[in-house]
Amino acid sequence: MVEDKEFIVKKGLYCFIVLFCMLTTFSEDVFSTCSVFHSSGKPAERTHDALGLILFSEVQCPTDVFALRQFLKNAGLKIETTMVANRGFHNPSQGSFSLFEMVLGELKIMDHHLSIHTGDFFFGHFTTVSPIGELVADQNPEKNALMIEAFAWDPKKEVFNFYELRGEGTQGQWFYRGDSVDIFADNELLHRQPDPKNPQFGTRLRCSGCHGAGGPIMKELDQPHNDWWEPKRKLNFGGHKPDAVLQDILETLVAPEQLSKSVLLGLNKLTFNEKFHQKKGSLSLQELLRPLFCPVELNLMSDIYPNDEVQSKVSIPIEFFIDSRFVADQKNQSIIISRAFYEEALNVLGSHFPETYLQDADHAWLTPVKAKSDKLAVDKLINNKIIDTKFMLDVLDIDRANPVFSPTRCSLLRLLPATLSVNWHDEFIKNLSESKEWAAKKLLKNRTSPEQNIEFYQQKARNFLNHCQEKLKNSKNVAMMYRLLVQRRMEVSTSEISLNPLGQILEPGFRVIFPENQRIIESSTLKLTSACEVIEQQDKTS
Template identity: 30%
Template sequence: MSKIAFILILLCSLASAQEDLITEVVLKHDPKTPTEFLQALEGANLNLRTHMVANRGALNHSGGSFSIFGDVGPQLTFGIFVEPDPQGHLVLQESFDVRLLIEVITQDKKTGLHNFWELIGDGETADWHYRGNSLDVIADAQNINIGLSDTPMFGTRLRCSGCHTGGGLVMKERFPYNDWRNEETLPTGNWINSPRVAEFADHSEPASHLDELVRQSLTEYVKNLEEGSPETSKQWFRSVLAPLEMNLVSDTRPYLTRLTEESDIELPAEFFVDPRLSGPLEPVRVPVEVYRQALLELGSSFAQDETPGLEETQHAFLVPTVSRFDRLRTESLLQRGLINEELLADLLAVDYTTPLYSQERLSFMQLLPENWNTSAELQEHLESLLRSRRATDQATAQLADFILDSRFDASYHRRTATDFVERCRQRSNQVEVVKDWLRLDHDTVCLIVR
């Protein structure tokens, strides 16, 4: 038996527990580079589509850092990476340096969960590594956002848990997909695309295709988790009180276009209140001259050390919001009868002007039982606890009022949230107010990356 045949058999035996396109297609060819990997997918007559993103901002291309994310449907998605060569050409990362060459997420045919794979260079060649599946990611995240410690412990089973915290597919940027290739190619500045990268730059799909694929995949994945997740009711409930993931939203038209047209910047309403509480709301419009003046007075800029002169990202006011994953999990709790609309509104209404990562709502995790079977059971538990325990903090006292006083129903909370956004609209032409919003956006991002 040849050495190559032995290695292929060994690889397949190590991966035998998985039933996915890596074990069925890719490992049969044992590709060592992104080019060979793409050839293996195309040779299997799979419908390969690619999408291109600027890693450090669509207008900040000084470092020549881009990624290609592709798919053959929800069964397999992957990421490969672009870098500049010494001649100033953008090329695929294909050398066998000790680094990640390809990351792949597959859907396992047996479990419906995701398997995480990597192709890693070792200095001489590259080898495929199975890193774990969705349940390993869930295990890594089991002790975060529980409210038990100021320094929650994150597991170390697989690197992928850092981005795919829920164990599923992730596309952080929602429409207008700030740093992705849409209908037009991404600018590359002084870098010249190599022929292979030019194919991706010119012919990749609009980001909306990947967004739709991720949306469909997450919907199916959350359904699978309802049956296969080891999480307790309390751990699942983090999606309500302390979301596990986040998405990014922004103004819907490019900032430079706003300046040219002198049209209003549209701040996403999700920055102000949680849409699970308020329902969908129109954006808050800010006169572009007011917005720009606020940026100038704050001394704000984007990637100043890399691309001087950028006042903003491609689309203004890029802000985090509750993720699609956590919204689907909230809907699942409602559909399974583990919470009702009234109790959900009571919980989200506390510190509602901090729609994402509220420390006050996080503290409510300690009030929850580990498991419950109905929303009535949870309601009874919380009512009993709040009646018998004297509130020692304002948030718990407010929650007690909301839960124990029937005047504070879901419609009351919805009106309160929408009235707040309306007050923001009325002040959106004031530079000092917009400066406060920009500071708050900055502080929220710092909290996330801390």
């Protein structure tokens, strides 16, 4: 009997141990915290944004986008989804689409309560075609595959934190890549390189190559949001039916205007945040004023109507011709040209959209324009009385008909003193006066001519745009202007903002945005004159 009791006790103890191990394993699987690593491979420190609270709390770790979305839904949060065709609106053959999702609501997790406002929390992921031909969310956890990219507002640091979920073979692994301040550190030498032929960038986070302003970005920020899914104009999936899981995600699709509004709210929150401004206090004066003289990010604009509507006219955004801040009182102004002239210009250069039989992108005259984030950064400088509106227009007047990628205007950045001091402007004037460059002499004249006030520049801009409207009533002038458009598209890839080896703002290879041309344009550089004529570049511009 004693032996039987001993056997029963041992058996009971064994069963208890087995049960305990099973429960422990189950508990770790269901309720374990995420392991979040820094890019260095070391464990990341706790963050206080919405995603950070989820990843660092005692909850089940979401190791793919489906688990993340389910957690957000279970937490009572609202998800809004937008979708863009990565390789062109009419090019669904590879099943390559990007989904950018926004989260908002009240997050209550453990002892934390966080209000997530519009513009606070974004995450993105991608689609592909499955072996059986269905369109699916690409959550294959193969080694180093990008499964999710996300960024969220940290109310404690008052900056955006950036994250990635990368495949590690069997599931996803979360990485904290850095924050808005780290992006500025990575781009410290942007347009200020000791050796411009060998540009240097920091390696803190891959996001620095695209999110130059440190916050959310949407290249097609303004309507008509080229290549994006619209409720009244949906994307063609090329016969690839979404599987049930992806279809569930697509149920939350909203118009791209929602993402545009969220991005702008996020940018404003970051740009006009005093705590972030204080953190930027360590930046040089050249870094602070860089968005005025040079591009940091870019946006894309186009004709308002899609090409397949075949309107008789094409509208060219004035941002192609001149910085819109010269005519801030005239919203959504454009230059109108004949579609027949435009299509003739396409034919002359043999325009074609890659991977399709189409001649053009979804919208005509798709052009890079000055980034809204760059403009907001300058607005902040004006609000803080570092510069005023006249200073801004004085600078923009240099090579004014090249509003985005002007190497002439950008070169003047180096003449600014390094430090923001009481006398920085006097030092700048001195540097301009000692320079032999024509652009420096012109800017010096602008700064010291009181008659060149805001009204002067506004009238000058209106006259210029009137010249453009008249000139483009001629088919040959439209053809030359289209050649300039092609050149400006090419300038995106040669600009320093596209030379970061970790990431480029137009994501070449992944995104297909612009049409290409069978007939190569001559190597001579074109420029737009003050009379709105396209000519070959001379040593001096007006």
